[in-house]
Amino acid sequence: MEANTAYAVLNCSVTQILGLYATEEEATTAAREFGNCSFAHQLTDTERAALAAQH
Numbered sequence: 001m002e003a004n005t006a007y008a009v010l011n012c013s014v015t016q017i018l019g020l021y022a023t024e025e026e027a028t029t030a031a032r033e034f035g036n037c038s039f040a041h042q043l044t045d046t047e048r049a050a051l052a053a054q055h
Contacts, residue, residue: 007049012037020051 007027009018011034018034021027027040045052 010041010043
C-alpha cells in the first residue's frame with residue numbers, strides 16, 4: 001500500500017475493499033464506476049496502519 005493512500009472504495013456491505021486511492025476525487029470517481037453499491041471511505045490512521053501491516 002502506498003503511504004499516500006487516504007481513501008478506500010468499499011462495497012455496500014463493507015466486506016470488500018474495491019480499491020485504494022490517494023484523493024477523495026479519485027475514490028468517488030472509482031466508486032461510481034464500480035456501481036451503485038459502492039462508496040468512498042476516508043481511512044483513519046489506524047485503518048491505514050492495519051492495511052500497511054497486511055502488505
